Each structure stands twice: as C-alpha cells, then as structure tokens.
Amino acid sequence: MKRKKFHPSSLYLCAVLLLMYLPVVMVVIYSFNASKSDVQWAGFTLGWYQKMIHNESLMDALRNSLVLGVSSCAISAVIGTVGAVGLAQSDFKTKGLLENVAMLPIMIPEIILGMVFLAFFSFLGLPFGMITLIIAHTAFCIPYIFIVVKGRLAGIDRSIGEAARDLGASEMRMFFDITLPLIAPAILSGSLLAFAMSLDDVVISFFVTGAQTNTLPIKIYSQIKLGVSPEINALCTVMLALTFLLILLSGALTKTKKGKPIKPTISKEANQ
Amino acid sequence: MVENILELKDITKSFGQTQVLRGISLSIQKGEFITFLGSSGCGKTTTLRIIAGLESPDSGSVLLGGEDVTAVQPNKRDVNTIFQNYALFPHMNVYQNIAYSLKLRHVPKDEIKRRVGDMLELVQLPGYERRMPIELSGGQRQRVAIARAVINNPSVLLLDEPLGALDLQLRRQMQQELKKLQKRLGITFIYITHDQEEAINMSDRIVVMNEGRFEQIGTPGEIYDHPKTSFVARFIGTANIFSGQVKRIEGGLAEIETPDGLCCAAAGDYALREGQRVAFSVRSENMLVAKEPVEHFDLPAAVSENSYVGGMLRIAFTPRAGEPIVSSKHGIHANIGLGERVNLYWKPENAVFVDMQEADA
Amino acid sequence: MKKVKNYNWALVLPIYAFTILFVLIPLIYIVVLSLLRKDILWGVTNEFTLQNYRKMFDPVYLRTFADSLGLAFGTTVITVLMGYPFGYFMAKLAPKRRAFVMLLVVVPFWTNALVRIYGWMIILRAKGVLNHLLMSLGLIDTPLKILYTYGAVLLGMVYSLLPFMILPVYTSVEKMDWSLVEAARDLGANAAQAFLTVTLKLTLPGVLSGFVLVFVPSIGLFFISDLLGGGKIMLVGNLIKNQLMQARDWPFGAALSVVMMIMTFAIIFLYRKLTHSSDLEEFF
Numbered sequence: 001m002k003r004k005k006f007h008p009s010s011l012y013l014c015a016v017l018l019l020m021y022l023p024v025v026m027v028v029i030y031s032f033n034a035s036k037s038d039v040q041w042a043g044f045t046l047g048w049y050q051k052m053i054h055n056e057s058l059m060d061a062l063r064n065s066l067v068l069g070v071s072s073c074a075i076s077a078v079i080g081t082v083g084a085v086g087l088a089q090s091d092f093k094t095k096g097l098l099e100n101v102a103m104l105p106i107m108i109p110e111i112i113l114g115m116v117f118l119a120f121f122s123f124l125g126l127p128f129g130m131i132t133l134i135i136a137h138t139a140f141c142i143p144y145i146f147i148v149v150k151g152r153l154a155g156i157d158r159s160i161g162e163a164a165r166d167l168g169a170s171e172m173r174m175f176f177d178i179t180l181p182l183i184a185p186a187i188l189s190g191s192l193l194a195f196a197m198s199l200d201d202v203v204i205s206f207f208v209t210g211a212q213t214n215t216l217p218i219k220i221y222s223q224i225k226l227g228v229s230p231e232i233n234a235l236c237t238v239m240l241a242l243t244f245l246l247i248l249l250s251g252a253l254t255k256t257k258k259g260k261p262i263k264p265t266i267s268k269e270a271n272q
Numbered sequence: 273m274v275e276n277i278l279e280l281k282d283i284t285k286s287f288g289q290t291q292v293l294r295g296i297s298l299s300i301q302k303g304e305f306i307t308f309l310g311s312s313g314c315g316k317t318t319t320l321r322i323i324a325g326l327e328s329p330d331s332g333s334v335l336l337g338g339e340d341v342t343a344v345q346p347n348k349r350d351v352n353t354i355f356q357n358y359a360l361f362p363h364m365n366v367y368q369n370i371a372y373s374l375k376l377r378h379v380p381k382d383e384i385k386r387r388v389g390d391m392l393e394l395v396q397l398p399g400y401e402r403r404m405p406i407e408l409s410g411g412q413r414q415r416v417a418i419a420r421a422v423i424n425n426p427s428v429l430l431l432d433e434p435l436g437a438l439d440l441q442l443r444r445q446m447q448q449e450l451k452k453l454q455k456r457l458g459i460t461f462i463y464i465t466h467d468q469e470e471a472i473n474m475s476d477r478i479v480v481m482n483e484g485r486f487e488q489i490g491t492p493g494e495i496y497d498h499p500k501t502s503f504v505a506r507f508i509g510t511a512n513i514f515s516g517q518v519k520r521i522e523g524g525l526a527e528i529e530t531p532d533g534l535c536c537a538a539a540g541d542y543a544l545r546e547g548q549r550v551a552f553s554v555r556s557e558n559m560l561v562a563k564e565p566v567e568h569f570d571l572p573a574a575v576s577e578n579s580y581v582g583g584m585l586r587i588a589f590t591p592r593a594g595e596p597i598v599s600s601k602h603g604i605h606a607n608i609g610l611g612e613r614v615n616l617y618w619k620p621e622n623a624v625f626v627d628m629q630e631a632d633a
Numbered sequence: 634m635k636k637v638k639n640y641n642w643a644l645v646l647p648i649y650a651f652t653i654l655f656v657l658i659p660l661i662y663i664v665v666l667s668l669l670r671k672d673i674l675w676g677v678t679n680e681f682t683l684q685n686y687r688k689m690f691d692p693v694y695l696r697t698f699a700d701s702l703g704l705a706f707g708t709t710v711i712t713v714l715m716g717y718p719f720g721y722f723m724a725k726l727a728p729k730r731r732a733f734v735m736l737l738v739v740v741p742f743w744t745n746a747l748v749r750i751y752g753w754m755i756i757l758r759a760k761g762v763l764n765h766l767l768m769s770l771g772l773i774d775t776p777l778k779i780l781y782t783y784g785a786v787l788l789g790m791v792y793s794l795l796p797f798m799i800l801p802v803y804t805s806v807e808k809m810d811w812s813l814v815e816a817a818r819d820l821g822a823n824a825a826q827a828f829l830t831v832t833l834k835l836t837l838p839g840v841l842s843g844f845v846l847v848f849v850p851s852i853g854l855f856f857i858s859d860l861l862g863g864g865k866i867m868l869v870g871n872l873i874k875n876q877l878m879q880a881r882d883w884p885f886g887a888a889l890s891v892v893m894m895i896m897t898f899a900i901i902f903l904y905r906k907l908t909h910s911s912d913l914e915e916f917f
Contacts, residue, residue: 009722016719017737020795023752024744026762030755079647086644102648104656109897111853111870112663112890113656115877119666119887120659139655142648162326163359165346167373167420171640173347177372181363196743202856207877220747224754224860236748243744251736 024240031233048234058235061219068130068215069198072137077191079138080145085179088153106143113140114207121208128210136208137201141194148190152183185253192250196243276338277302277427277460278323283332285318292318294484295332300462302427305454307463307471309507310481316464319481320430323462325349337427347376352426354434358417360405366392367401370420377424391419394453411442418453428460435470447474468508472496480504502626505553512559512597513626515551518544525620527568528552531593536568537623551627556586558622559599561608566617573597575612589616660894667887677884685888694872701869704783705851708790712798712847713840715791720802720839724809735803742796750789750860757785757861781863789857794850798843805839806832838908845904849897869893 031049035042052058083102105113117136126132156179164174202217209218216239223232278300285293292315300306308316321327323334325346333342341349352373360369370391374384392398395415405413414434421429434450435443451474454461465471471478472492480487480495480503487507488500499505502513516530526539528550537552544550573589576596580586584600587608591597597616608614670680688694723734741749756762757780764776779785809832817827855870864871869889876886 009718009725012718013722013726013734016715016795017734020737020741020792023749023756023792024741025752026755027748027752079651082644083648086641086646086648090641090645098645098649101652101657104652104660107897107901108660108894109849109853109870111855111873112894112897115873115886115890116656116659116663118877119883120655120662123662135655139651142651146648157357157359159355159357159359160361162324162346163353163355163420164361164372165326166324166351166353167424168347168376169372170345170347173376178361193743200743200745200747202747203853206856206874217745217747220745220751221856221860224747224751232751236745236751239745239748244740247736247740247743 027233027236028240030230031237033230033233048230049238052231052234052238055231057214058219058231061214061216062235062238064130064133064213065199065216068133068137069195072134072141072198073191073195075134076138076141076194077145077187080142080190081149081183081187083142084146084149084153085175085183088150102146103143105140110140110201110203114204117204118207128208129213132208132210133205133213133215136204137198140201140204141198144194144197145187145190148186148193149183152186153179156182188253189250192246192253196246199239199242275302276300277304277336278462279335280319280323281333281335283319283322283329283334285315285322285327285329292484293322293329296484296486297332298479298486298489300428300460303458303460305451305461305463305474305476307465307475307478308481309465309468309471309478311466311507314481315484316481317432320353320432320462320464323428324351324353324430326353350426351428351430352421352424353430353432354417354421356432356434356436358405358413358434360413360416360420362405364405365401366397366403366405366408366416369405369416370423372420373424387423388419391423394422395419410438411446414438414446418450422453422457422459425457426459428462429454431461431463433464433466435465443470450474472508480507482507498624499553499626500628502551502553505555505624505626510556510598510600511553512556513551513553514623515549518546518548518550521546525568526550532571532573532591532595532597534568534570535623536617536620537625538620540621540625542625542628550625552623552625554618554623556598556600558618559597560617560619561587561599562615562617565615568620569615569617571616572613573616575608575610575614578608578610589614591616663887664891666884667891669884671882671884685884686892688885689888689892697867697869697872700867701852704787704790704866704868705848707787708794708851709844709847711787711791712795713843716795716798716843717802717840719795720799720804721806721836723799723803724806738796738799738803746793746854747856749793750857753785753789753792754780754860757788780861781865783862783866786858786862786866789861790851790854793854793857794847797846797850798840801839801842801846802836803839805836805842809835841904841908845900848900852893852896 032044032046033041034045034047087099087102100107113136117132117139121128121132121135160182161174161178164178165171169177200217201215202221205215205218206221209215216235220232220235220239223229276299278298280296280298282295282297283293284291284295296315296319308319310316318327322329325341325344325348329342333340335341336349336351361372364372367388370388371384374387379387388401389398392400395418397412397415397419400408400412400416405416408416417434431450435446438446447470450461463471463474472495475492477489477491478495479489482503488495488504490498495504496508499508499511505511505513514528514530514532514535516528516535518526519529519534520527521539521544524539526537526544528535528537535552571591573591575587576590577588578585581600586598586600589597589599599616666677667685668681668683669677670682670684672678689698723731723738726734754761758764759776759778759780761780763779764773767773768776813835814827814831817831818824822830852868853870855868855874858864858866858868858871873886873889873893876882876889
C-alpha cells in the first residue's frame with residue numbers, strides 16, 4: 001500500500017499541539033534539573049522529589065486533595081446518576097427547567113460560584129475547611145456526571161428496560177440488572193472526569209478553603225506566587241502523572257468490557 | 273362457551289393534547305392469532321403497550337383471564353412482548369437473555385438450562401448460547417427475542433411489528449415460522465403490523481385501526497370482501513369508492529345515481545330507501561369493462577393509464593366526475609388502448625355498501 | 634383512577650435539593666447581598682442601597698470592565714483563528730489519527746491549569762528558556778521582558794481555553810454533510826465560495842458554542858493574570874477576588890458578581906437564540 005501524501009495541514013496540527021505540550025514538558029524536564037534556579041540545566045537529579053516527599057505541608061495538601069476528590073466525586077456520582085436516571089424516566093412538564101437548574105454550577109463562571117459559596121457559607125456560619133470544600137466540589141462535580149450519564153441513557157433504547165419489566169423484573173430489578181450495567185462505564189468515566197476537575201480546581205477552592213486546609217492546587221498557587229522552589233516542579237510532575245493515569249483508566253473503561261468493544265457505545269460517543 | 277383470555281373495555285388514552293385511543297373495546301379468545309392493522313399513529317402500538325402494562329389507560333380496563341389487571345405492573349402480568357427492535361439486553365449473551373425471566377422466578381439452575389436448550393432448539397439456534405446480541409444477524413436476534421418471550425409460557429404474546437426490520441425474503445419465511453410456532457404453542461398472539469398482506473396471511477382475526485378507533489374487526493375474508501367502512505376498503509387492496517343517491521330499488525337491486533353516472537348494487541341485507549345517500553366500494557379486480565352499454569349502468573370513462581403492477585394489468589379510467597377509477601386483471605384487457613372510451617360495470621353483488629349507520633343495517 | 638405508580642420524583646429529589654440549596658439559594662443570597670450597604674469595618678448592614686452598583690461607574694472600575702471584556706474578546710478572536718483550522722483539519726484526518734489527535738487535545742483539559750501556566754512562566758521569565766534561546770541565537774543582547782505583560786496574560790488565556798474552541802468546531806465539522814459542499818461546487822461555486830457559503834455557515838453553531846465556552850470562563854480566570862501578569866493587569870475576576878479577600882467589601886464583590894452573571898446569562902441566551910439549540914455543543 002502506498003503511504004498517504006503528506007498534507008500541509010498536518011504541519012499546522014503538529015505545531016499547535018507542540019505549543020500545547022511545550023509548557024508541560026518544561027515542567028517535567030525542570031523537575032529533574034539539579035540547578036536551584038531553573039534557568040540552566042545542571043544535570044539530572046531526583047533530589048526535588050525526595051525533598052517534596054519530606055515536605056510535610058505538601059504531602060498534607062496532597063492528602064487533602066485526594067480525600068476531597070474521592071469524597072466529592074463519590075457523593076456527586078450517586079446524586080448525579082440517580083438524578084439522570086429519574087429525569088430520563090420521567091415526563092415532568094418542567095423537565096427542561098429542572099435540567100437547567102442541574103446544569104447551573106457549570107454554566108456560571110467559576111469565580112462567581114466561588115464567591116457565592118464564600119458568602120453563603122459564612123452567612124450560614126459553616127467553618128471553612130474540608131466540609132465546605134466537599135460541598136463546593138460536589139456542587140460542580142454533579143453536572144459532569146449528570147451530563148455523561150444522561151448522554152449514555154439517551155443512547156439506550158427505552159424498550160430494553162421495558163423488555164426486562166415485561167419479562168418479570170420489578171423496577172428495582174430492572175435498574176440493577178439492566179440500567180446500571182449499561183450506564184456503569186458512563187458513571188465511571190464521568191466520575192473520573194469529575195475527579196480530575198476536583199483535582200484541578202483552583203478558583204473555587206481558593207474561596208472556600210479554610211486557613212488550615214490546603215489543597216494541592218492552592219498550595220501550588222501560593223508557592224508559585226511567593227517565588228519558586230523547585231520542589232514545585234516535582235509536585236506538578238506528580239500531578240501530571242496522576243492525571244495521565246486517570247485518563248488511561250477512563251479510556252480503558254469506556255472502550256472495553258470483557259475485552260470486547262461495545263460498538264454502539266463507542267460510535268455514539270465518538271459522534272458527540 | 274369459548275374462554276376470553278383478554279378483554280379491553282372502553283379504553284381511552286391521551287398524550288398531552290393528542291387523543292391516541294378513543295374508547296376501544298375488544299374480546300380475544302384463547303389461542304387466537306389476532307392482528308392490529310393500521311398506519312403509523314393509529315394507536316396500535318399504544319394499545320399493545322396498555323395490554324403489556326407499559327402504559328396505563330386514562331379510562332377503561334384491561335381484563336386478563338377474567339381478572340382486572342389495569343393497575344397491575346407489567347412484571348406481574350402473564351403477558352410477554354416481542355419488541356419492534358427486539359430489545360435484547362446488549363450486555364448479556366443469548367443464554368442469559370433467554371434465561372432472564374426464569375432467573376427472576378428463581379427456577380432451579382438445571383431446569384433453566386434444560387428449558388433454554390429446548391427454546392434454542394425451537395427457534396433453531398442451538399449452540400448460540402455464548403454469543404452476544406451484537407454478534408447476531410437480524411433474523412437471529414429475532415429468534416432470540418421470540419425464545420426469550422415464550423420461555424415462560426405466557427398466556428398472551430404481544431408482537432410489535434416484529435418483522436419490520438427484516439428484508440422481504442426473510443420476512444416471508446419468518447411469517448411462516450411464527451404462524452407454525454403459534455399453532456404449536458397454542459399461545460394467543462396479538463400481532464401488530466401496518467402491512468395488510470402480512471395481516472391477511474397470518475391472522476385468525478384482523479382489527480383495522482384508524483385514528484384511535486377500531487374501524488372493523490373480522491376474519492381476513494370478512495375484512496377483504498365486506499369492508500364496513502370506506503377506510504377499510506381503501507386500506508386493504510385497491511378499492512374504488514362511489515357515493516351517490518338511491519334512485520330506484522327493484523328485485524334486490526339498487527340503482528344509484530353518482531356524479532360519475534348510474535351504477536347498480538345489490539341491496540343485500542340493507543333496507544334501502546329511495547332517495548337515501550349511500551357509499552359503496554368496488555374492488556379493482558371486480559371492475560369490468562364493456563364497449564357496449566350495460567343494463568343498470570351508465571358509467572362511461574376514458575382509459576387514462578395502463579401499466580403492469582406485480583403481474584397484473586392495472587388500468588386507470590377517468591370517468592365524468594374526474595376521480596380516477598381503477599381496474600386490475602390478469603392481462604385480459606390488453607387490447608384496450610389509451611384514450612379509448614369504454615363503459616364500466618360490475619356484478620351487483622360485488623358492490624359493498626360502506627360507512628352505513630347502524631340503524632340502516 | 635388506578636394508575637401505575639412511579640417514584641421518579643424521589644430519584645430527582647437529591648440533585649435538585651442539593652443544587653437548589655447550595656447553588657440557587659446562595660445565588661439569590663448574593664443578589665440580596667449586593668443590595669446591602671457595607672458596614673464601616675467589613676460586615677454588612679441591613680440597609681438597602683444601590684450604592685454598590687453605582688460604584689462600578691467609577692472610571693477605575695469601568696476601566697477594569699473594559700480591560701476584562703477586551704481581553705476576553707481578544708482571547709476569543711485568537712482562539713477562533715487558531716482553533717477553527719485546527720478543528721477543521723482534525724475532522725478531516727483519517728479515523729485512527731483523528732482519535733489520537735483528539736486524545737492529545739483532550740489531555741490538557743484534564744491536567745491542572747495551574748501546572749500548565751507555570752510551565753509558561755518557566756519559558757517566559759526574564760532568565761527563562763525563551764530569552765536564553767533568543768540570546769544564544771544572537772537575536773537579542775539583553776533579555777526581553779515577556780513575563781508580566783499584557784501579552785503574556787493573553788497568551789495564557791488563549792493557551793488555557795483553546796481546547797474549548799477546538800472541540801466544538803471539530804464536532805460540527807465532523808457532523809457536516811460533505812455532499813452539500815460537493816453540491817455547491819457542482820453548482821459552480823469555487824472552493825472559497827463553497828467554504829464561505831456552505832461549510833462556514835453549517836459549522837457556525839460550533840464556533841458560537843466555542844465562543845461561549847471561551848468567553849465566559851475568560852472573565853473569571855484570575856490566577857492567569859495574577860501569575861502571568863504579575864498582578865498588574867486587573868480583570869473583573871481579580872477585582873472580585875480582591876473585594877472578597879483583601880478589601881473585604883463583600884456587597885461590592887457581590888454586585889460585581891451579579892453584573893458578571895447577567896452578562897454570562899445574556900451571552901448564553903443569545904447563543905441559544907442564534908442557534909435554536911438548548912445545549913452547548915460540548916464534548917462530553
């Protein structure tokens with residue numbers, strides 16, 4: 001077979017992608033730089049990683065971020081999935097309005113959401129810290145899971161559930177035997193997306209975190225602002241690695257089940 | 273007395289502003305093959321879903337084996353459905369699909385195995401247990417759907433245009449198989465289709481539906497030869513509908529004045545009066561052509577079109593009033609040329625009165 | 634009337650309870666807060682006033698709004714110019730390559746924005762990679778000041794939001810019926826005319842969707858101007874942040890948020906009016 005002719009448009013695609021990845025690559029490279037100032041290359045080292053591990057406050061922030069991500073992701077997965085299922089089955093007259101309300105948290109700019117949380121939580125007198133962070137993160141994670149699950153549900157033929165009912169399944173059984181297995185990949189990939197969003201969030205966390213509770217992005221933000229210690233490079237690289245892991249996981253989950261591709265799912269999602 | 277397995281009593285259903293069912297009633301006997309025939313949007317699928325319990329009627333009731341099941345959940349009804357697109361569970365293999373309803377009923381494992389095996393034998397798919405639905409052809413999916421629905425021996429099987437997605441040849445073959453299966457299992461089949469040929473080939477009785485009402489219920493022969501309404505006459509086969517005024521009644525024959533000219537029809541059981549407005553239907557294959565005038569008829573028309581359709585010569589005529597009249601025969605009139613003026617007539621008993629008020633009968 | 638019961642309301646209850654309690658009611662609270670007079674220290678009084686809105690007409694704040702909108706427009710225009718060809722070319726790639734490029738575009742969306750902005754700081758700073766490169770090539774003698782300029786902030790914005798333009802454009806190009814372009818060519822249009830009259834028109838919803846997805850967040854990304862602009866470039870986002878965290882003038886911050894929110898909803902409303910669709914063409 002003849003190789004396809006090289007097209008100039010590929011050059012453009014490559015150039016933009018290069019630009020996209022340049023800063024990321026920089027961070028990774030400089031995390032192994034022995035020099036304290038990050039200008040000159042002074043040889044390979046893992047020293048910054050060692051320093052990072054022994055930095056109590058950084059590790060604390062990492063722990064906080066993971067706890068926050070996992071708990072807000074889990075809570076929102078339940079609320080978002082159940083909501084999407086309920087909405088898909090219902091024919092409320094106000095369905096459209098309700099959907100808009102559910103999407104509100106990702107329709108308004110992050111900074112306003114942060115400001116809103118800050119003002120409202122202090123109005124309620126809630127102590128700022130992990131609790132407020134979890135509430136805020138759950139609020140903006142719900143829509144991601146809601147959208148992904150809703151999309152998958154829309155792709156499932158309604159009569160499949162009805163067939164289960166017809167064959168003798170109660171609504172409960174239908175949900176666990178049919179609906180849940182079919183939307184499970186969507187719930188998982190939605191949750192991973194939500195987890196990544198939680199792990200990524202600076203703006204909202206900035207407003208709702210307490211003085212004692214740092215998340216990783218907040219820590220990174222203040223470190224960068226204060227002046228750089230090269231541990232940050234190492235920390236950023238760890239975060240990148242974590243994210244790539246999530247992406248791989250999500251890719252694996254949406255593409256295969258028992259080693260076999262679920263064709264309708266893939267084509268449906270690829271078209272969106 | 274024959275047992276009524278299923279009764280529908282005065283069922284109505286609306287979706288929003290649209291009234292889908294306008295009060296339908298029907299009794300179905302055990303072991304019957306009954307077909308709901310109608311074009312899309314006539315309410316036939318809604319009727320089926322109400323029987324299955326997937327939709328609840330606004331008013332009226334559903335009786336299954338004499339018991340009111342109107343408010344009973346679909347999973348508690350002794351009724352199973354074959355869905356239009358089969359609705360196989362995509363995440364289960366053929367075995368799991370067919371075994372699903374038995375598993376829900378906690379049937380012992382080895383019995384499930386035996387019965388699924390029997391079912392696969394019945395639908396001629398032995399050895400397909402481990403296949404996933406996506407790996408099956410349309411016809412095979414159809415068979416799995418059948419096996420899954422009948423494994424529980426439901427008293428009524430509902431089939432929602434089950435052959436709609438198959439090509440013509442496979443369709444014919446599956447029609448035969450379904451009919452045989454029904455005979456063998458003795459299950460009542462309620463079948464939905466918009467294909468009149470399918471309905472006539474398979475059914476014991478046909479229910480012709482139109483705009484949420486039953487137009488006519490009868491055997492295929494009755495529906496074909498004695499349509500009660502102009503809708504039924506038009507829907508099945510090719511019929512010419514005439515309307516006019518009764519001019520004279522003599523010896524069981526009624527002469528009727530129509531805009532196209534004078535026609536004649538056998539009055540039959542109808543107590544017609546002179547001056548009464550009536551409508552009647554004449555099937556295209558009963559439409560006869562003569563060069564000379566015919567007694568009781570004065571229906572001149574010009575040949576406007578002739579073509580062969582499915583081995584039949586189809587001739588269209590333009591009569592006085594202009595609405596075309598169609599005749600079809602197996603190549604008898606091949607000598608009629610376009611534009612030729614002829615006289616149309618028929619045997620008086622071949623004209624069937626339609627849209628008569630009950631009081632006139 | 635006997636009816637088959639359903640419990641769907643119970644399923645949708647949590648999502649609405651949560652969103653209404655923690656998002657909708659707080660939003661209303663913000664509107665109320667924006668109408669209250671600030672106390673001398675940093676609390677609020679119970680007195681209603683429009684003072685907080687009037688304050689925005691102060692030239693200093695008007696300037697901030699103008700800068701912010703200017704930057705957002707600039708960002709959007711550049712992302713359209715860069716993102717449209719990207720999405721277009723991407724949609725025309727062979728399926729396998731397309732999936733790969735898609736993955737590459739989506740990955741940054743998952744990675745921490747802060748980390749990526751930080752990468753730019755490494756590149757752009759006075760003794761950074763770019764200046765080092767330019768000097769060693771002999772193009773410049775003294776390091777250029779790139780970081781902490783308006784240009785750097787614009788770069789950071791475009792960089793962060795580009796995927797949000799590429800993906801909707803890609804989606805709409807990918808969905809397009811190419812036989813329409815062939816029909817236009819067949820009817821006598823040249824390549825450029827066919828592109829302008831058919832392709833561009835049909836992919837416009839994607840561009841508009843990208844516009845909303847870029848424009849709306851670009852108002853609020855305060856950390857980009859903080860880090861790349863060195864705090865010298867004041868945007869509405871920074872202003873709100875400062876009112877809350879430093880000036881402690883919450884009513885004014887609330888009023889700014891309300892105005893921004895109205896602007897945001899106006900944009901989304903306009904988008905829906907223009908495209909007759911209720912969903913943004915997102916990539917979920």
